[in-house]
Amino acid sequence: MYRESLIGRITLIAGIVFIALSLRSPLAAVGPLANAIQQSTALSHGAVGMITTLPLLCFGFLSMLTPLFTRRWGIEGALGMSLGLITIGIAVRSLVPVAALFGGTLLLGVGIALGNVLLPSLVKRDFPHRKGWMTSLYSSLMGLGAAIAAGVSVPIAEDLGLGWRYALGIWAVIAVIGIIFWIPQLKHHTRPDRSVRIRKSLKTLGRSRLAWEISLFMGLQSFLFYVVLAWLPEILISQGMNPNEAGWMLSLSQAFGVLGTIILPVYAEKRPDQRGIVWGVCLMELVSIAGFLIPGTTFVPLWAVLIGFSLGCSFGLALLFMVMRTWDSETTTGLSGMSQSVGYLVAAAGPALFGALHDWFDSWSPPLILLLVVAALQLLFGLGAGQDKTISAGSGGEDSQ
Structure with a gap:
């Protein structure tokens, strides 16, 4: 249900806005700066890919454990912890030692994992009659945060002369603002219904074919998303673009991802069966990936x-599946945890594997062919x-019509 007062509703939605903006911007800032990070640290393509892979491993291993945090601190407290860890992680990875780059990334990965799982549950519980709109809102803001970070990271680092560490660290400001708006929510400290046992819920979901299909759809979508986030600028640089232009192409793709996450959940919620939508979305993915195999940069804006x-459409669709395919917020939390745990463990292989394949073949073509298989x-x-x-x-564990 909604918060009682108008101010309560406004601060709740504002908190959701800044949580959503914080869940992708720290990750999207890395791809455009990959070349600068490599030159500064002498890391390989595979090692730079690990900067994106580490948070995905956190998502995978911690998503299933999120209900344990909510039972102790409530949904509001766990989301507050999410923002705190993201802030600390961003600050730590901006320090000079290379170990801090990976250690800070690990911390912010834990924070993002909590936010990823709990936002669908919060929407299911507090906005039961506006779940399509609220899913569109927060998922599109996640994409907006990624688009802004992808576009301005290189200008911050190079044009302003602040370097890649400052360009990574500036995103802590968004999380700090989120903490300020989230403080009023901490007094609610809402815990899930204790009658729902975590082990039983996960066992039930584990027997559901539908739960596994949602989980793997989420994972393969995330595999593609994080590979694009980590490596699209480098692919375009190899085709003749300068780093600034390549960063803006990633920003362009993320901006249209925002459009997809705004439009699709609201449209898809009105249809009980989304298979036709899945066909359209996945065919667009296949065409665009194939487009990046074509030499030259003439059609790059179209493919981006x-x-x-x-x-963006497939991400919004995956989040909507978590809400539409369950009866209550507790089951949504379980399905969200399962799908994001399984999904992000699948996705975690993406950035590092993609970079390693490039190192092995000295070409971007074999890794891009792998993406075609993943999209299929x-x-x-x-x-x-x-x-x-x-x-x-x-x-x-039985799926019902």
Whole structure:
């Protein structure tokens, strides 16, 4: 249900806004700065890919444990902890030692993992009649944060002469503002219904084919998203673009991703079956990935728009599946944790594997072909997740129409 007063509702939504902006901007800032980080630290492509992979490993291993945090500190307290860890992690990774780069990344990964899982639960609980709109709002803001970070990181580092460390560290400001807006929410300290047992819920979800299809759709979508986030500028630089232009192409793709996450959940919520939408979204992904295999930069803006829009649509769709395919907020938390845990463990292989394949073949073509295979598999699992079925924690793992 909504907070009681107008001010309460405004601060709740403002808090959600800044949490969402904080969940992708620290990650999107890395890709455009990858070349500068390599030159400064002498890290390999695979090692730089690990800067994006580490948070994904956190997402994968911690997502299933999020209900333990909510039982102790409540949804509000766990989200406050999320913002605190993101702030500290960003600050630490901006320090000089290379070890701090990875250690800080690990901390902010833990914080983002909590936010990833709990925002769908918060929307399910507090906005039951506006879940499509609220999913569009926060998922599009995640994309907006990524778009801004991707576009301005190189100018901050090079044009302003502040260096890549400052360009990574500035995103802590958004998380700090989020903490200020979130402080009033901490007094609510709402815990989930203790009658729902975590082990039983996860066991039930583990027997659900639908839950696994949603999880794998989420994972393969995230695999593609984080590879694009980490490596698109480097691919474009190898095709003749300068780093600033390449960073703005990533920003362009992220901006159209925002458009996709705004439009698609609201549209898809009105349809009980989303399989036709899955077909359209995944075909756009396949076409755009194939486009990056074409030499030259003439059509790069088109491919950037298509890959950004389609990945934004598929991300919004994955989040909406978590809300639409469950009966209550507790089950949504369980499904969100499962799908993001399984999904991000799949996605974690993406950036480092993509970079390692480039090091191995000295070409971007084999890694891009791998992305075509991943997009085809995403289509397969998306067709299952898009069916008009529902799973409840008390259903014994059986999916019902």
